[in-house]
Amino acid sequence: MNSETVNKQPDCDVLIVGAGLVGASLALRLADCGLRIGLLDKGALERGISWAQPQAGPVDVSQFDPRVVALTAQSQRLLAELGVWQQLDTLRRCDYAHMRVWEQDGTGQVEFHAREVHEPSLGTIVENSLLLNALYGSIAAHNETAQAEGRAPLALFSERSVVALERDSERSRPISRLRCDDGSEVSARLVIAADGGNSPLRSLAGFETREWSYGQKAIVTTIRTALPHAHTALQRFLTTGPLAYLPLADGVDSGPGRHCSIVWSADEARADELMALDEAAFNAQLTAAMEGALGGVEASATRFAFPLRQRHAKRYVEGNVVLVGDAAHTIHPLAGQGVNLGLADVEALAEQIEAGIKAGRQPEDPTPLARYQRQRTGPNLAMMALMEAFKRGFGEQPIALRWLRNAGLNAVNAFSPLRKALTRTAR
Ligand SMILES: Cc1cc2nc3c(=O)[nH]c(=O)nc-3n(C[C@H](O)[C@H](O)[C@H](O)COP(=O)(O)OP(=O)(O)OC[C@H]3O[C@@H](n4cnc5c(N)ncnc54)[C@H](O)[C@@H]3O)c2cc1C
Structure with missing residues (x-):
């Protein structure tokens, strides 16, 4: 480090x-919190879509992004406040x-209805790339307005990967x-790692993790079924892992929705077998x-x-580096909660940083950051424990356990207050 830096x-x-x-x-x-905010990514940080835009006429399975997310009402509220939700067609x-959940070789089943919790829906399925495109559109619009009004825009550092981190202090501030x-260097008082499950920044900053492999792979793709999905999500727990059908909107003039995004989590050997099949064999x-749900898979x-x-x-939190989203926690996709937890992190961290600024603190002040950590660790761990219990519960083989699981599922289904509580958790 020289005196210039x-x-x-x-x-x-x-x-x-x-x-x-x-x-x-x-x-x-x-x-708009009054701080100079930067956003850095190895990608391009601008609108540009590789999947088809909504169009008139029938749609084809190849026109959907195979990566989708099921967003809860809470996530939708945050995205609406950011002006992003309104942009999604x-x-x-x-x-x-x-939503209907049931299991292989069993009689257990549980159903969740939005009307039981007095809500219009349990959630909304959105293609990842369309959502990201809307976010980048909102960032571009924000920067245009900020520049026109003489305010600092979001500083965008695109198409570069972080490879090293140097932590220092200067006039007693980190x-x-x-x-x-690409040889460039970007400096900041507070650095937030939102660089995903494999987070290079998390490793560079020396964070410790607890982690293990599920021994499974998730296969994702889009399917067309013989019958309409009727806005129902389906999940079946197979002995080799859970399989979900997530309903998709079909676009203009194409009749009732018959497309679903699927997430098929299977033990690695089974997943490799499924990946190697041709389309007809896979559909079968x-x-x-x-x-044979929804009349079977046509494409x-x-x-x-x-x-x-x-x-x-x-x-x-480690000093002036903070983790959010998958960089902090990665969970099994069986309940589709990864992004929802990440967006709850966003809300909590932003609130703490803003409260700190109002109280005259610096953005890297440890007190609001510690509050963020306390606020989010409990709910994230609770969701991870729930996913683990479901995953392990349904993956076990012994008949007695299976019977208990079935009894448990039916008990949940029969006991309305418990079902309502689970429905609220998943929303
Ligand atoms: C099969 C599957 C299905 C899922 N379904 C759902 C669902 O229905 N609902 C749900 O809520 N969640 C779901 N999830 C989880 C969800 O996809 C993740 O939780 C979410 O994508 C995490 O978002 P993120 O922004 O934290 O990380 P990411 O989406 O991984 O983004 C990380 C970003 O960091 C950038 N980056 C990485 N390294 C560097 C570097 N060195 N320098 C610069 N930039 C870097 C990347 O380019 C990327 O843009 C699913 C996950 C899987 C695998």
């Missing part, structure tokens, strides 16, 4: 590394009001300098695995497989 103002007060769904939402949430987001693979296996798009890990950082 010592005396230079940091490039940002707060630098968010990773502009996925969580990092981009956090940047927008903090955009209603023709490409699908509310679901009913400063972090991030070196990138899928139809059988879902017991499926290209498949993608993701290895599944459970991971939780022991701490979310």
Whole structure:
């Protein structure tokens, strides 16, 4: 470090590394808080879509992004406050009001209805790339307005990966300098790692994690079924892992929705077998695995497989580096809660930073950051424990356990208050 770097103002007060769904939402949430906010990603940080835009006429399985998220009402509220939800074309987001969960070789089943919790829907399925595109659109619009009004725009550092982190202090305030693979350096008082489950920044900053492999891969793709999905999400627990059908909106003039995004989590060997099948054989296996639900599978798009890990950082804050989203916690996709937890992190961290500023604190002040950590660790761990219990419960083989699971599912289904409580948790 030379004297020039010592005396230079940091490039940002707060630098968010990773502009996925969580990092981009956090940047927008903090955009008007009076601090200089930066957003850095190895990608391009601008609108541009690789999947088809909503269009008139029938749609095809290949036109949907195979990665989708089921967003809760709480997540939707945050995205609406950021002006993002309104940008999502209603023709490409699908509310679901009913969910049915049942298991292989069993009689247990549980159903969740939005009407039981007096809500219009249990959640909404949105394609990841359309949501990210809307977030980048809102960032561009924010920057245009800020520039026109003479305010600081969000500083965008695109197409560069962080490869090294130097932590220092200057006039008794911490400063972090991030070196990138293009040779550039970006400095900030507070650095937020939103760079995903494998978070390079988390490793560079020396955070410890507890993690293990589920020994499963999640296969995702889009399917067309013979019968309409009627805005119902389906999940069947197979002995090799859970399989979900998530209803999709079909666009203009194409009749009742017959497209679903699927997430088929299976033991690695089974997942590799399924990935190797041709389309007709895969559709047949899928139809059988879902017991012919929705009249069977007529077509499926290209498949993608993701290895599944459970991971939780022991701490979310180390000095002036903070973790959010999958960088802090990665969970099994069986309840579709990953982004929802990440967006709850966004809300909690932004509130604490804003409260700190109002109280005259610096953005890197440890007190609000510690509050964020306390606020989020409990709910994130609770959701991870719930997913683990479901996953382990349904993966076990002994008949006695299976009977208990069935009895448990039916008990949940028969006992309305418990079902309502679970429905609220998942919303
Ligand atoms: C099969 C599957 C299905 C899922 N379904 C759901 C669902 O229905 N609902 C739900 O809520 N969640 C779901 N999830 C989880 C959800 O996808 C994740 O929780 C979410 O994508 C995490 O968002 P993130 O922004 O934290 O991380 P990411 O989306 O991983 O974004 C990380 C960003 O960091 C950038 N980056 C990485 N490294 C660097 C670097 N060194 N330098 C600069 N930039 C970097 C990347 O380019 C990327 O833009 C699912 C996950 C899987 C695997």
